[in-house]
Amino acid sequence: MSDALSDDGSDFNQDDTQEDVMTPAELIAKLEEAWLNEKFSPELLENKSEVVECVMEQLTHMESNLQRVKKGDAKASIHRMEIDRIRYVLSSYLRSRLQKIEKYFPHVLEREKSRGEGEPSLLSPEEFAFAKEYYANTESYLKAVALKRMPSNLQTVDMIKAVPEPCLDSFVFLRVKERQENILVEPETEDQRLLITVDPGDIPEIKTAQRSHQEACPSSSPFIQNKD
Amino acid sequence: MVSFVTARPAPQAAGTVCSAVPVGRKFLNTHTKKQTDMDPSEVEFLAEKEMVKIIPNFSLDKVFLIGGDLGPFNPGLPIDVPVWLALNLKQRQKCRIIPPEWMDVEKLEEMRDLERKEDMFTPVPSPYYMELTKLLLNHASDNIPKADEIRTLVKDIWDTRIAKLRLSADSFISQQEAYAKLDNLTLMEINTIRAFLLDTLNCMYKLRSNVQ
Known part of the structure; x- marks a missing residue:
């Protein structure tokens, strides 16, 4: 390699x-x-x-x-x-x-x-x-x-369906590098939305795949990056 | 000392491909070790990059390392080096380690009392306080005055903080918050709870989103 x-x-x-x-x-x-x-x-x-x-x-x-x-x-x-x-x-x-x-x-x-x-x-x-x-x-x-030992109609496997996708909804720890205002955090159950401000050094814990959040926070991390 | 750290869930047994072919979406998932885990020894590895003062008993010119220059080393003159080098030199009896300023019984007692009084996490003297204490006390306890007392104090601080961490994780989950602020936590502390807490949250998220 x-x-x-x-x-x-x-x-x-x-x-x-x-x-x-x-x-x-x-x-x-x-x-x-x-x-x-x-x-x-x-x-x-x-x-x-x-x-x-x-x-x-x-x-x-x-x-x-x-x-x-x-x-x-x-x-x-x-x-x-x-x-x-x-x-x-x-x-x-x-x-x-x-x-x-x-x-x-x-x-x-x-x-x-x-x-x-x-x-x-x-x-x-x-x-x-x-x-x-x-x-x-x-x-x-x-x-x-x-x-090849299966009946002929069962001989193909759709790999995309067979292998699990990465779970983009998983929770992560992240460390804030720059101050960001009005970051959208969506609670899972209610419709209400939460706006928070984060300062450098804070370690909020948030779910990954929140697209709006990803844009608001281009540079996250040592702990994790919200990139898709 | 970091006994909590080892209590990580054992990786699941890897299922072989052929035995699990039937339905299920996960039959090809043979790599079951969680990627999001970090080994405590890797946190220690990161801690070893911290600088510490030593008094060398040899002389050596400047060393041009990839990560920056070190030296020159002169006998008897204190100098900052990364912990990994300090420990190596110490083991070869080529230096004396000067403990960091915060590694002092009075300062740590103050910290312990504050930590016990406050509900929130108080700022720690070093982002790697636990690892550094362990490394320095294990390898250079003869250079650190009152080593045993320091060991106990740091352990007390650690225990108080971990208890707080567990308490807040508990209320975080039972109140179904969307995010939590964990300022002043160190990597090692987060690491003790990461795998467990994140897995729990993911499971609960899955359960809840299926209900709706």
Whole structure:
């Protein structure tokens, strides 16, 4: 996977580093935020492949530097520890995305299909390939194990219906980054609507899929992001 | 010390694909581990990024880490480093850790009393107070004066806060509120209740929306 990553994304990555003047520390903070958001979100969030690319680049650069250092250097061991920590976050992030793709693959692919021109892709090219392959493998597995022995009218499975959708109505914790006024909160039972104001640092607990809320609060989180 | 944290629901057994083919919409759902769970050790991992002062007993030039520069290290001169490095150096007996200012019996006693008096959550000295206490006391208790008292005090504060958290979760659910404000809660505290509370709310939401 790492080979594919570096081969594929190298072009736009170079453009990116020219535009962005992000320090490596900010980059790591971005990765950590993406990691936590992905972890706590009930659905797959959009891919952050530039961040992943840049972090990979930093890590390989640092590792190649370390190759030249002789053994037992005190500095090198500190660097190694840091690399291990970053690598953990990175792989945990990518793994949690893959788990979600495995869990919701027909829906993920469906959304990818219905995505309009110019809209950013939900999946990185590698993740897209993974999702397609997973779909094909699941299908052929089901066919080999059970379906081909079924009566002919029962030999197809509608994947979209067979695999549960991500539950967009689930509750989340969120941490407020900027002050937002008049956020709409709909209680489940009554028709009444509630307007609240949130300040940075507050941690209200709200259901995810409230579209109005999503617009009002473009930047939520370490805990979760309200993005569809 | 963080015994509450481990009381997470065990992941359901993964059903195999072929045994569950019949009706049901969930027959392909083989990955039953909740994604929205966070392991307490991962919260601790985040806490290890906090800075702490150490007094090194070695000298070393500036280290240019990806996350920022550290150093230079001089014997006897206090310097800020992330907790993960401080603990590593401590384990190799290369430094002495200076406990953070709030890790002090008097300050913590004050905090405990305030926490017990107030109905709301009071501000905590560090967003990772519990994890840091545990990490520093477990690995560097010889550098922290009155370590045992501090351990008890922090545990008292933690217990009071968790009791409040449970109480407010209870009233949140029984009054069917749409949202709750949980200011001043730390990630570890939220983490102890996240899986349980969110699952409960989701279930209740499902039940209620089916009734209507």
